[in-house]
Amino acid sequence: MATEIIMPKMGMGMEEGTVVEWLKHKGEPVKKGESVVSISSDKIEKDLEAPEDGVLIGIEAEEDAVVPIGQALGYIGREGESVRGDTAAPDKEGASSVQTIETKEDRAAVVAEIVGDGVQPRLRVSPAARKLARTEKIDLKTVKGTGPLGRITKADVAAAADEQKNRLPVQPATLIKEKSVTESSAAVPDKGTARKVTGMRKVIAQRMYDSLQQTAQLTLQTTVDVTDLLAFQKTAREAYPIDDEVRLTITDFIAKAVINALLVHKEMNSTYSDNTITTYDGVSLGIAVALAEGLVVPVIQDADKKSLSAISREIRKASRAAREGRLDTLQLTGSTFSITSLGTYGIGFFTPVLNPPEIGILGVGTISEQPAYIGADIQKRSFLPLSLTFDHRAIDGAPAAEFLAAVKANLEAPFTLVL
Amino acid sequence: MAKQMTYSEAINDAIRLAMRKDENVILIGEDVAGGAEVDHLQNEGAWGGVFGVTKGIVEEFGRTRVLDTPIAEAGYMGAAVSAAATGLRPISELMFNDFIGSCLDEVMNQAAKFHYMFGGKAKVPLTIRTIDGAGFNAAAQHSQSLYALFTHIPGLKVVVPSSPYDIKGLLLTAIFDDDPVIVFEDKTLYGMKGEVGEGFYTIPFGKAEIKRAGKDLTIVGIGKQVYTALRAADQLAKKGFEAEVIDPRTLSPLDEDTIINSVKKTGRLIIVDEAYPRCSAATDIAAIVGDKAFDYLDAPIKRVTAPHSPVPFSPPLEKLYMPSPQKIIDAFSTMVGDNVFTTV
Structure with a gap:
């Protein structure tokens, strides 16, 4: 009996995954536990293992295909066995997937996409548009509907399909043909390298676009005199026992200053969704970490209950895990406020983009040394640019400014951070 | 001749x-x-x-x-x-x-x-x-x-x-x-x-006539409502929409194929019928198309009919009671997006 290799559900929010690479060819024998296919979700890339010895007798989803969870990617069976005959009458054991799937939940997720789950608005799609989307392999969630009440029409899907085709790379065969026809190779224009937006990039694209489309965000900026903080950091580092996991970076101090400010200005420690502002007593702090192929925001939970060194340890651990691609070990949702830093790139002020449903994000710039008046004297001081983006739907300018002033005050009196 | x-x-x-x-x-x-x-x-x-x-x-x-x-x-x-x-x-x-x-x-x-x-x-x-x-x-x-x-x-x-x-x-x-x-x-x-x-000729039953070809909308007009449909189609053409107008000619037997093939092309259907709207020819055709051409529909099927009411004697009310080109255009505008037509 053929066994299905199923797109597993690898996280709460996962609805579909992308086939990255088949590690076995059709017809190739596989051993139980051997990696067969590499897949990616929004967050992680993972190899699926063969559930039993056999032969890869069928591939349902080619590479780059986006497949809903619970759907078969391919089949493992005996040599010479056909896929069709077996799917018609799968036996109970054989039908078990590589990963254990909560089938009901998966089905529910698929149904929710079509009929709406009561929370997300129903996707309005005309039958003709839905049919065309199936044949053209267009993800309807990426199509903007122009019909009445935002209904996606056939024309909308056709336009999306055209766009997708235009983005596809030029076939090598066509290029070679063009070259041989054209006498001067310089006449062939550089068409660039197109790549389909999938996985993490797709999620970032959607989330950032939604953030800017659906919130009322603006940015306040302030400069913090961190001369004393730098001195304090130096002293603290020397005083703290040598520990591979704790280095007490400026980011750690900023995180602590933000947490302390959030505990006073609770209105900033909120989320906005479904026309509801929810304010939290405890702080779960998101720390944006840049990766080669995107970014993630691991969350330090219960950050308000943790000491500076504990926070430092967690930030270090999370960013290391993120950079090493061990995202499945990270908490990536539930943050109440986030910090993003471009400090290592010489960037001063910038306009961070909100990480909804959060209503605030603090952008950390690069410290620079500047002359400043201290009393009547001019001194060399160190300044840190901070940029606070907030959602004006949830909070007004004055309280947001008060929060930012509190962060500044905390950083300018660094001993308060360890009290 | x-x-x-x-x-x-x-x-x-x-x-x-x-x-x-x-x-x-x-x-x-x-x-x-x-x-x-x-x-x-x-x-x-x-x-x-x-x-x-x-x-x-x-x-x-x-x-x-x-x-x-x-x-x-x-x-x-x-x-x-x-x-x-x-x-x-x-x-x-x-x-x-x-x-x-x-x-x-x-x-x-x-x-x-x-x-x-x-x-x-x-x-x-x-x-x-x-x-x-x-x-x-x-x-x-x-x-x-x-x-x-x-x-x-x-x-x-x-x-x-x-x-x-x-x-x-x-x-x-x-x-x-x-x-x-x-x-x-x-x-x-x-x-x-x-x-x-001139002379003796017959027209087979169950054979609809396409009175006007179009790609954006199918209008089935029953009896004299074919002409209401044709007038609406002329006005729609001025706005850049080409309506296909079909006269079924016989309701029993009904030429389902001609209607369905047209809807497969246009993705939209309006049935114009001056009869009462309930359990009517318009409703019947809408159901057949909804059933057999569902995957081709790009908008809800619309029926432009009389209201569920006896025909009024008052001439102004009777005029209001009947389907009109404007009612067809209004129905079409709800199918393609409310902002397409403000006035025609």
């Missing part, structure tokens, strides 16, 4: 051709000759029906084949059904389709059932000509369009001709068809002129 003729003249022409061709064809109804038992009207100048459609026929064929009856629908309809069952090809005129209540049993439970109940041994080659349609200020009891009532009943064929050419060809098909056929003549079309083929 074709010549210009009114809808009414085309009917008269068809009946004469049929009666000349086959002596079993007879005409029976109230006032179809006119002047029965009236001395000075025995030979010429007879009325020829309430709209004068059959005028002159009694002069050619005599009162044995053109029979005026008392105002007793059940009686003469029963006679016509029996005559059909026993070898004649009667054309029975029901003066207004609104009067069917007085003779429904003869049509629904006798004529429509014989062929089936006698295992195919009996046939009822009866043609009922009747008059329908609003827009003539004839009030609620003389203005209905009841073709859906008959379309509902198996064993009856239902014809809704919209032009002089069509009524002649379809009426001749009806007369020589071996099943009971009911032909709906819209009273407001009687004066309409158009090209009509």
Whole structure:
């Protein structure tokens, strides 16, 4: 009996995954536990293992295909066995997937996409548009509907399909043909390298676009005199026992200053969704970490209950895990406020983009040394640019400014951070 | 050769051709000759029906084949059904389709059932000509369009001709068809002129006509509503939308293929029907397309019909009651997006 290799559900929010690479060819024998296919979700890339010895007798989803969870990617069976005959009458054991799937939940997720789950608005799609989307392999969630009440029409899907085709790379065969026809190779224009937006990039694209489309965000900026903080950091580092996991970076101090400010200005420690502002007593702090192929925001939970060194340890651990691609070990949702830093790139002020449903994000710039008046004297001081983006739907300018002033005050009196 | 003729003249022409061709064809109804038992009207100048459609026929064929009856629908309809069952090809005129209540049993439970109940041994080659349609200020009891009532009943064929050419060809098909056929003549079309083929010709049942080709919208117009649809299509064309207008010509049998193929092309369907909206031809066509062409629909199917109300006598209200090009355009605008048309 053929066994299905199923797109597993690898996280709460996962609805579909992308086939990255088949590690076995059709017809190739596989051993139980051997990696067969590499897949990616929004967050992680993972190899699926063969559930039993056999032969890869069928591939349902080619590479780059986006497949809903619970759907078969391919089949493992005996040599010479056909896929069709077996799917018609799968036996109970054989039908078990590589990963254990909560089938009901998966089905529910698929149904929710079509009929709406009561929370997300129903996707309005005309039958003709839905049919065309199936044949053209267009993800309807990426199509903007122009019909009445935002209904996606056939024309909308056709336009999306055209766009997708235009983005596809030029076939090598066509290029070679063009070259041989054209006498001067310089006449062939550089068409660039197109790549389909999938996985993490797709999620970032959607989330950032939604953030800017659906919130009322603006940015306040302030400069913090961190001369004393730098001195304090130096002293603290020397005083703290040598520990591979704790280095007490400026980011750690900023995180602590933000947490302390959030505990006073609770209105900033909120989320906005479904026309509801929810304010939290405890702080779960998101720390944006840049990766080669995107970014993630691991969350330090219960950050308000943790000491500076504990926070430092967690930030270090999370960013290391993120950079090493061990995202499945990270908490990536539930943050109440986030910090993003471009400090290592010489960037001063910038306009961070909100990480909804959060209503605030603090952008950390690069410290620079500047002359400043201290009393009547001019001194060399160190300044840190901070940029606070907030959602004006949830909070007004004055309280947001008060929060930012509190962060500044905390950083300018660094001993308060360890009290 | 074709010549210009009114809808009414085309009917008269068809009946004469049929009666000349086959002596079993007879005409029976109230006032179809006119002047029965009236001395000075025995030979010429007879009325020829309430709209004068059959005028002159009694002069050619005599009162044995053109029979005026008392105002007793059940009686003469029963006679016509029996005559059909026993070898004649009667054309029975029901003066207004609104009067069917007085003779429904003869049509629904006798004529429509014989062929089936006698295992195919009996046939009822009866043609009922009747008059329908609003827009003539004839009030609620003389203005209905009841073709859906008959379309509902198996064993009856239902014809809704919209032009002089069509009524002649379809009426001749009806007369020589071996099943009971009911032909709906819209009273407001009687004066309409158009090209009509000379001599004997027939138009097959179940064959719709595409009156206008288009790619953006299919409009099915029933009876005279084909013209409302065509006027709407002209206005839509000015806005850059090409509507395909289909005249089904017969509701039973219905040419589903032509309608479905059109919807497969356009993705949108409006049915224009001046009859009541519930359990109507429009509703029936909408259901068929929703069922068989679901995957091709790019917008909800819309029906432009009368409201669920009797036809008003007041001329301004009657005008408001009827489908109009603007109502079709309004329906279309809700299908493609509310901002497409502000005014047309």
